[in-house]
Amino acid sequence: MWSMLADNINYAVAMILFCIGFYTVIIRSNLIKKIIGLMIMQVSVFFFLVSVGYLDEGVAPIVIPGAAPSPMVNPLPQAMILTAIVIAVSTTALFLSLALKFYEHHGTVDMDRVKEEKR
Amino acid sequence: MLQTLNVVLLVLLIVTALTACLHRNLLVAVLMLSVFSLVMGLVWVMLRAPDLALAEVVAVGVVTTVFFVVTIFRTQRREG
Amino acid sequence: MKKAVTLIFIGGLAAALLYTVALLPPMGDADNPTNRHIVPRYHERGEEEAGTGNLVAAVILNYRGYDTMVEVTIFSAALAGIFAVLGTVRKRINRSYIDRAGVRFSFISGTTVLLLMPLIIVFSAYTILYGTDLPGGGFQGGAAIGAGVMISSVAYGFHRAQRRLSHHVRIILESTAISAFFVVGTVGVIGGAAFLTYMLPALTPGSQSVLRTVMLLVLQFGIGIKVGIICTSILFALMMEEDTSDVEHAS
Numbered sequence: 001m002w003s004m005l006a007d008n009i010n011y012a013v014a015m016i017l018f019c020i021g022f023y024t025v026i027i028r029s030n031l032i033k034k035i036i037g038l039m040i041m042q043v044s045v046f047f048f049l050v051s052v053g054y055l056d057e058g059v060a061p062i063v064i065p066g067a068a069p070s071p072m073v074n075p076l077p078q079a080m081i082l083t084a085i086v087i088a089v090s091t092t093a094l095f096l097s098l099a100l101k102f103y104e105h106h107g108t109v110d111m112d113r114v115k116e117e118k119r
Numbered sequence: 120m121l122q123t124l125n126v127v128l129l130v131l132l133i134v135t136a137l138t139a140c141l142h143r144n145l146l147v148a149v150l151m152l153s154v155f156s157l158v159m160g161l162v163w164v165m166l167r168a169p170d171l172a173l174a175e176v177v178a179v180g181v182v183t184t185v186f187f188v189v190t191i192f193r194t195q196r197r198e199g
Numbered sequence: 200m201k202k203a204v205t206l207i208f209i210g211g212l213a214a215a216l217l218y219t220v221a222l223l224p225p226m227g228d229a230d231n232p233t234n235r236h237i238v239p240r241y242h243e244r245g246e247e248e249a250g251t252g253n254l255v256a257a258v259i260l261n262y263r264g265y266d267t268m269v270e271v272t273i274f275s276a277a278l279a280g281i282f283a284v285l286g287t288v289r290k291r292i293n294r295s296y297i298d299r300a301g302v303r304f305s306f307i308s309g310t311t312v313l314l315l316m317p318l319i320i321v322f323s324a325y326t327i328l329y330g331t332d333l334p335g336g337g338f339q340g341g342a343a344i345g346a347g348v349m350i351s352s353v354a355y356g357f358h359r360a361q362r363r364l365s366h367h368v369r370i371i372l373e374s375t376a377i378s379a380f381f382v383v384g385t386v387g388v389i390g391g392a393a394f395l396t397y398m399l400p401a402l403t404p405g406s407q408s409v410l411r412t413v414m415l416l417v418l419q420f421g422i423g424i425k426v427g428i429i430c431t432s433i434l435f436a437l438m439m440e441e442d443t444s445d446v447e448h449a450s
Contacts, residue, residue: 001218001221004221004222004225005217005220005221007225007226008220008221008223008225008226009125009126009129010125010129010166010226011220011223011226012217012220012221013129013132013133014220015213015216015217015220016133016213016217017132017133017136018216019209019212019213019216020133020136020137020140021136021140022209022212023140023205023206023209024140026205026209027201027202027205028140028198030145030198032145032148032149032187032190032191032194032198033140033145033148033198035187036139036140036148036149036152036187037140039152039179039183040136040139040140040152040155043155043156043159043175043179046171047159047162050163050166050168050171051166051226052223052226052231052233053233053234054166054167054226054227055227055229055234056227056228056229058167058227059167060167060168060169060334061167061242061253061254061255062169062252062253062254062332062333062334063245063246063252063253063254064252065252071229072242072254073166073167073168074233074234074238075238075241075245075254075255075257075258076237076238076241076258078168078170078171078255078258079255079258079259079263080263080266081171082170082171082174082255082259082336082338083259083266083267083270085171085174085175085178085179085338086178086270086273086274086338086426087270087273088178088179089178089179089182089183090273090274090276090277090278091277092183092186093183093186093277093281093433094277094280094281094284096186096187096190096437097280097281097284097285097433097436097437098284099190099194100190100193100194100285100437101284101285103193103194103195108195109194109195110198168255169334170253170255170256170334170335170336170339172334173326173334173335173339174338174339174342177339177342177343177346178338178342181342181346181349182342182345182346182349182430185346185349185350185353185434186433186434186437189434189437189438190437193437193440
């Protein structure tokens with residue numbers, strides 16, 4: 001099984017990054033840290049999806065007139081992940097503005113301190 | 120040769136992500152996020168996706184980092 | 200306590216994910232099921248059907264044009280959400296924290312921005328224009344120009360930047376992409392084909408390909424300008440603060 005994992009090392013690193021991001025979102029009480037963890041989770045999923053479409057000895061999916069025909073990698077996940085990058089940026093911006101409003105209302109961005117003060 | 124480069128880039132990815140998640144100073148964490156996106160750009164080039172490399176470096180490495188820095192400037196700089 | 204339970208849960212999740220991932224077919228193999236179904240058609244007939252050399256742009260603009268239209272809408276919706284949370288500025292120019300801080304204009308960042316801005320503008324225009332034949336496209340060039348405007352407004356002062364790019368100008372420019380999509384799509388409907396097919400069946404094939412190239416360029420520019428303006432608007436909204444009544448700009 002370890003040799004099969006060494007073949008798919010891209011997938012394994014994508015899963016490890018996902019778990020790192022997930023841990024950060026759960027454990028850290030600071031809102032900015034949670035947003036950073038969410039960003040790492042999103043990028044790890046993009047990494048996984050594009051490396052599924054990789055082809056050994058493949059070239060970038062751009063047709064150049066007059067070049068020798070060679071196998072190209074899969075262009076479909078790349079197009080989908082391009083849209084997904086835009087969506088990741090917009091949700092991060094929205095989350096950051098919510099964190100700013102939270103700070104103006106409560107005086108701190110730390111969730112633990114807010115929970116203590118509520119008691 | 121390319122396999123070794125791939126493994127080195129992946130190890131750099133994990134190290135940068137761990138530093139971004141564990142450091143207490145928020146500005147350092149956001150800078151590590153920007154470095155993470157730059158290394159990710161190199162990984163996209165290794166996976167033969169130049170469009171994604173451009174989009175990732177410009178969108179996550181510059182624009183999202185500026186948003187983070189402005190928000191940290193207006194809230195607080197250290198965690199906890 | 201919470202940390203230990205979370206660590207055990209994450210460890211179990213990581214083990215399950217790694218086990219599943221090890222059982223997938225090896226990466227890069229030529230007979231993977233992902234490379235066999237619809238992808239050979241994109242490789243063989245993508246260039247002539249879509250009229251671009253960049254196959255990713257062909258998939259985005261032609262085969263999956265609706266997805267791009269909805270993505271542009273999502274970006275606008277995020278901006279609407281940010282304005283709803285943070286508030287817009289209507290009449291007067293707002294002060295910002297950075298303008299009232301005691302930090303003088305820094306020569307290093309100002310000169311660097313001054314020297315880099317022409318290159319950034321040329322680079323992003325090049326990326327947008329050649330997006331159909333080389334790597335690049337509307338989003339990449341637009342985000343680059345947005346980043347350029349953002350760093351110059353941070354270096355030279357929010358006050359000055361907001362005077363040049365006031366709220367009314369930004370509102371008009373924000374709607375370029377969805378208007379471009381609407382115009383380009385409706386041209387096809389008027390001519391007799393379906394929505395968002397880049398052709399008028401009444402023309403000769405030579406001028407049809409010219410019309411398709413022009414429509415793709417209009418779309419790329421629309422997406423690029425929109426993305427740049429939205430990034431700038433988000434930065435202005437984040438930097439703005441509530442207008443406390445009579446604070447004079449201490450300069």
